[in-house]
Amino acid sequence: xxxRIIFATGNENKMKEIRMILGDLGVEILSMKEAGVDVDIxxxxxSFEENAEIKARAVARVLTSDIVLADDSGLEIDYLDKAPGIxxxxxxxxxxxxxxxxxxxxxxxxxVPEEERTARFVCAVAAVFPDGTVDVVxxxxxxxxxxxxxxxxxxxxxxxxYVPEYGCTTAQMSPEQKNELSHRGKALRAMRxxxxxxxxxxxx
Ligand code: IMP
Numbered sequence: 001x002x003x004r005i006i007f008a009t010g011n012e013n014k015m016k017e018i019r020m021i022l023g024d025l026g027v028e029i030l031s032m033k034e035a036g037v038d039v040d041i042x043x044x045x046x047s048f049e050e051n052a053e054i055k056a057r058a059v060a061r062v063l064t065s066d067i068v069l070a071d072d073s074g075l076e077i078d079y080l081d082k083a084p085g086i087x088x089x090x091x092x093x094x095x096x097x098x099x100x101x102x103x104x105x106x107x108x109x110x111x112v113p114e115e116e117r118t119a120r121f122v123c124a125v126a127a128v129f130p131d132g133t134v135d136v137v138x139x140x141x142x143x144x145x146x147x148x149x150x151x152x153x154x155x156x157x158x159x160x161x162y163v164p165e166y167g168c169t170t171a172q173m174s175p176e177q178k179n180e181l182s183h184r185g186k187a188l189r190a191m192r193x194x195x196x197x198x199x200x201x202x203x204x
Contacts, residue, residue: 003130003203004028005195006035008059008070013155017179018069021188025195027067037062048072048086049136052126060128067130067203069191073123073184075157077145079116080108088157102149102160109145117144121161121170123183125191129203135194139186143170154178 005027007018015031022029032038041058045051055070074088084091084105092101109117120140127135141163149159151171158171163181170178179185 003199004030004035004066006030006032006037006059006063006066006068008032008041008055008068014071014184017184018188020179021185022192022195025192025199027195027199032059035063035066043072043086045072045086048074048122048124049126049138051086052124053128053134053136056126056128056134065130067195068128069125071123071125071184071187073121075119075121075161077105077109077117077119079112079118079145080105098156098159099149102157105145105157106148106160112145114144119143119145119161121157121183123187125187127191127194129198135191137187137190137194139183139190141170141181141183141186 005022007015007029009015009031010033019029037059039058039062041055043051043054045054051072052070055072056068059070060068074085076082076085092104120142122138122140124136124138143161143163146160146162146169151159151169153173153175154171159169161170163170166173
């Protein structure tokens with residue numbers, strides 16, 4: 001029977017990107033919902049890698065013959081000791097809008113000079129295989145905290161994440177351009193290589 005890849009997310013935008021990047025593996029790719037799984041996951045890991053593995057394992061416990069993937073991502077600001085980091089979604093409250101979250105961060109960075117505004121988006125992607133083994137990849141995009149919000153594309157912290165090489169925030173990039181450079185795009189492409197090797201090696 002052909003293996004399936006299940007991605008432990010309910011986020012349709014993520015699924016689109018995932019299908020675009022993993023589509024050529026010749027394996028069926030389903031979201032958790034499409035696979036009929038609904039599990040409550042407590043993300044209590046101490047790193048992006050741990051949280052990605054926790055999510056993937058939670059789903060793999062139910063879907064034991066599939067390959068289960070999960071990601072975890074966030075923004076690290078060096079000046080703020082890597083906050084919001086693994087708490088990016090929960091920062092200032094899960095239900096607080098990103099307009100507010102972003103303005104809180106800009107306030108905390110007020111007066112901080114350019115060279116101390118370094119930051120990065122991080123994405124870890126974990127894959128749990130039917131034999132119980134796990135592979136985790138981690139990728140980043142380096143940038144700076146902007147001086148003010150700019151751009152309407154993307155989501156979350158994109159309007160305050162400035163990429164010097166491109167002279168704009170990730171919210172000012174087209175989705176295609178962002179996918180090429182982003183932590184998640186890079187991590188998914190790295191995971192595609194891992195999966196390709198495993199599948200070519202006979203895991204089907
Ligand atoms: P999760 O990986 O779905 O748990 O999301 C983590 C959180 O990190 C998101 O809710 C955003 O706040 C933030 N984040 C992750 N990736 C991005 C990005 O590409 N742009 C803006 N914010 C991001």
